[in-house]
Amino acid sequence: MKRVNAVVIGAGAAGGIVAKELAVAGLSVVLLERGKWYTANDCRKDDLRNQRTTLLGNAFGPEDEGNPRVWSDAKGLPHIALASEGSYQNNAACVGGGTLSYGAQAWRYMPQDFRMKSTYGAPTGSSLEDWPISYDDLEPFYEKAEYEIGISGDYSATPFHGPRRHPLPMPPVPPGREFGILEPAAKRLGLHPFHIPMARNSVPYNGRGPCMRCRWCCGFACEVDAKNGSQNTVIPVALGTGNCELRTESMVKEILTDDHGRAIGVAYFDSNGSLQQQLSDLVVVSGCAVESARLLLNSKSRLLPNGLGNRYDQVGRNLQGHHYTGAIGYFDFDTYDDVGPGASIAVSDYNHGTPGLIGGGMLANEFIRLPIHTIDRLPPNTPRWGLAHKQAMREWHRRSIVIIGPTQQIPSSDARVTVDQTVRDKWGLPVARFSGNVHPHTFEIGDVQANRAEAWLKEAGAIHTSVMAGKPDSVSAGQHQAGTCRMGNDPKSSVVNRNCQIHDVDNVFVIDSSVHVTNGGFNPVLTIMAIAYMASDALVHNWKGTGFRS
Amino acid sequence: MLSNRKPGSLTRRQFVVVGALGSAALAIGCKAGKQGDWESLTEEQARTLTAVCDQIVPEDEFPSASQAGVLNYIDRQLMRPYRRHRHAYRHGLQDVDTASRKRFGSDLASLSQLQQFEIVSDLERQNPGFFQLVRNHTLEGYYGSPRHGGNRDAVSWRMLGLAEPPVRGRAQYDLTNGSSS
Numbered sequence: 217m218k219r220v221n222a223v224v225i226g227a228g229a230a231g232g233i234v235a236k237e238l239a240v241a242g243l244s245v246v247l248l249e250r251g252k253w254y255t256a257n258d259c260r261k262d263d264l265r266n267q268r269t270t271l272l273g274n275a276f277g278p279e280d281e282g283n284p285r286v287w288s289d290a291k292g293l294p295h296i297a298l299a300s301e302g303s304y305q306n307n308a309a310c311v312g313g314g315t316l317s318y319g320a321q322a323w324r325y326m327p328q329d330f331r332m333k334s335t336y337g338a339p340t341g342s343s344l345e346d347w348p349i350s351y352d353d354l355e356p357f358y359e360k361a362e363y364e365i366g367i368s369g370d371y372s373a374t375p376f377h378g379p380r381r382h383p384l385p386m387p388p389v390p391p392g393r394e395f396g397i398l399e400p401a402a403k404r405l406g407l408h409p410f411h412i413p414m415a416r417n418s419v420p421y422n423g424r425g426p427c428m429r430c431r432w433c434c435g436f437a438c439e440v441d442a443k444n445g446s447q448n449t450v451i452p453v454a455l456g457t458g459n460c461e462l463r464t465e466s467m468v469k470e471i472l473t474d475d476h477g478r479a480i481g482v483a484y485f486d487s488n489g490s491l492q493q494q495l496s497d498l499v500v501v502s503g504c505a506v507e508s509a510r511l512l513l514n515s516k517s518r519l520l521p522n523g524l525g526n527r528y529d530q531v532g533r534n535l536q537g538h539h540y541t542g543a544i545g546y547f548d549f550d551t552y553d554d555v556g557p558g559a560s561i562a563v564s565d566y567n568h569g570t571p572g573l574i575g576g577g578m579l580a581n582e583f584i585r586l587p588i589h590t591i592d593r594l595p596p597n598t599p600r601w602g603l604a605h606k607q608a609m610r611e612w613h614r615r616s617i618v619i620i621g622p623t624q625q626i627p628s629s630d631a632r633v634t635v636d637q638t639v640r641d642k643w644g645l646p647v648a649r650f651s652g653n654v655h656p657h658t659f660e661i662g663d664v665q666a667n668r669a670e671a672w673l674k675e676a677g678a679i680h681t682s683v684m685a686g687k688p689d690s691v692s693a694g695q696h697q698a699g700t701c702r703m704g705n706d707p708k709s710s711v712v713n714r715n716c717q718i719h720d721v722d723n724v725f726v727i728d729s730s731v732h733v734t735n736g737g738f739n740p741v742l743t744i745m746a747i748a749y750m751a752s753d754a755l756v757h758n759w760k761g762t763g764f765r766s
Numbered sequence: 767m768l769s770n771r772k773p774g775s776l777t778r779r780q781f782v783v784v785g786a787l788g789s790a791a792l793a794i795g796c797k798a799g800k801q802g803d804w805e806s807l808t809e810e811q812a813r814t815l816t817a818v819c820d821q822i823v824p825e826d827e828f829p830s831a832s833q834a835g836v837l838n839y840i841d842r843q844l845m846r847p848y849r850r851h852r853h854a855y856r857h858g859l860q861d862v863d864t865a866s867r868k869r870f871g872s873d874l875a876s877l878s879q880l881q882q883f884e885i886v887s888d889l890e891r892q893n894p895g896f897f898q899l900v901r902n903h904t905l906e907g908y909y910g911s912p913r914h915g916g917n918r919d920a921v922s923w924r925m926l927g928l929a930e931p932p933v934r935g936r937a938q939y940d941l942t943n944g945s946s947s
Binding site for chain 1: 821822823824826828843846847883890901904905906909910911913914922923925926927928929932933
């Protein structure tokens with residue numbers, strides 16, 4: 217196979233952007249994706265099999281068969297996790313990655329989110345740290361992501377965000393009924409409610425039409441292609457340059473290195489299961505926090521016996537996602553309008569500044585619910601089956617509102633991804649194994665957030681409420697997984713530098729949520745995208761034909 | 767109309783629907799001796815499961831679980847993603863009938879509604895793992911997408927007041943209903 221300048225591994229939020237930026241700059245790129253390129257027709261509004269409700273499997277990968285992971289319980293006992301189970305901490309495996317089917321909240325982190333340690337101090341047992349970059353460093357790239365990917369929303373009603381030079385490129389989608397109920401209540405509480413920024417067309421943009429407001433949104437591919445992911449924005453641009461080749465159903469086995477420890481390309485299994493080699497000048501790992509760490513750990517050589525970039529045992533550590541807590545409110549009037557995407561209103565008053573708490577998170581109303589979501593979201597003391605349950609479904613499905621939010625996690629170096637030496641996937645590769653759990657202070661913050669959500673619902677007129685604040689006994693990662701290849705200036709406590717370049721292998725980059733030092737109190741995708749633009753920018757600037765300096 | 771339909775006639779009709787898929791099921795090896803209209807259940811298991819499911823979602827002015835096709839849903843999934851639960855169903859349903867015979871002298875399906883309710887309540891206490899499985903699968907079949915064999919004619923969605931087929935292109939209408947912003 218012809219040698220190329222760059223192999224990019226993973227066609228998700230970050231990989232798609234990197235492929236596009238490099239291809240536009242004139243580098244030859246091979247973009248490898250383990251999943252398929254799906255369209256909305258592959259998952260037409262299936263309530264039981266999508267990427268969010270996975271009772272009958274993941275709609276957009278991976279399949280249950282042949283893709284196990286291992287997780288350890290509180291006693292350290294290992295269990296097999298199927299890809300459609302929560303303990304698998306799945307994101308997706310397809311062109312577009314999570315962005316094909318996400319809810320598409322597209323938040324900027326706040327300036328404090330990049331300096332959590334210097335703002336609050338690191339609590340005992342945590343690995344809380346500052347990023348080596350600031351909000352101001354990232355701001356131009358946040359803006360680039362907002363305009364290239366296409367974000368709708370309106371920040372003007374809240375002072376709680378970092379400085380921005382321009383408003384979002386699209387206005388918010390028109391508010392639904394929940395917005396109308398929740399907005400005055402939040403204002404009465406002294407909060408600053410506003411329209412959630414979303415990677416969703418509210419007006420025609422970038423050659424595609426606006427959202428048609430259907431019931432099947434978060435977890436589904438958009439039937440009218442109004443939801444903006446890498447698969448309908450940057451990846452087509454990358455392919456259109458003629459410099460980028462996308463190979464789907466291609467699973468990378470390992471990054472190959474030479475006798476000096478530099479990468480020379482990758483070995484991967486193609487769609488027929490045959491082992492192939494793709495040689496390249498540089499390798500970009502964009503597989504998301506779990507699979508990127510797994511690939512580095514599986515890329516062993518004589519010089520790098522513990523895996524690539526893992527000289528100081530840092531790869532796979534600091535695994536984090538978000539600790540979601542909130543509340544359900546039940547009303548004596550209809551709150552449901554059958555108009556998607558549902559999630560529309562948020563407050564970020566609670567992200568920072570509560571005495572005694574390290575950070576916090578935004579709170580927002582939940583995406584539009586399907587009947588299957590309501591079966592276990594009925595008022596407290598509702599029988600779980602029988603006529604009373606059926607009647608409660610009729611009574612409350614249209615009369616409830618969920619407010620929920622991503623509590624920023626306090627990272628811990630014990631929460632980690634390793635590779636399991638006994639369990640293999642269908643290609644025979646050692647699978648990801650999770651150990652450790654969530655730092656206890658995260659739960660304290662989450663409980664406060666849940667009570668705040670409940671107070672908002674009561675102010676809005678809820679006649680019953682119930683709080684959702686579980687305390688899982690394992691790692692937290694899921695679709696917001698991050699942290700496993702931390703960005704930092706010190707090679708002993710981080711994996712990549714501020715340009716996402718692995719400290720001791722200068723032609724391998726990790727560009728995805730793995731590099732997040734902390735994960736903000738917001739959905740992470742816009743930050744992943746901004747970092748991909750920033751790292752690509754540095755890479756292109758340092759590129760010298762067939763090699764580069766930095 | 768739906769609520770008047772007999773459960774038995776539904777299984778017959780559904781057999782035509784699942785027939786095409788059934789051959790694939792046979793190819794991967796059904797249990798020897800299986801007969802009747804079901805892909806993975808025996809007639810005896812189906813009878814007992816019908817009684818359990820209809821306690822979980824009983825009939826009122828809207829259909830019960832089995833009337834809405836929940837048995838079809840569970841039967842089909844036991845051949846596919848829920849293959850891993852077949853063992854639990856086989857033993858769980860057997861135990862239900864054993865308990866039923868011991869307490870009331872006949873299998874669950876032959877008991878009165880009140881007796882069935884007592885047996886299923888016992889099941890919830892005594893075998894919570896299996897009960898939870900059947901309870902969840904029943905509600906999935908009843909409230910989930912009709913494509914998987916349950917929720918016939920989207921009956922549960924209509925019951926909840928959801929438009930079926932769904933209304934499209936709503937962005938053209940004024941949805942704010944006078945609300946602020």
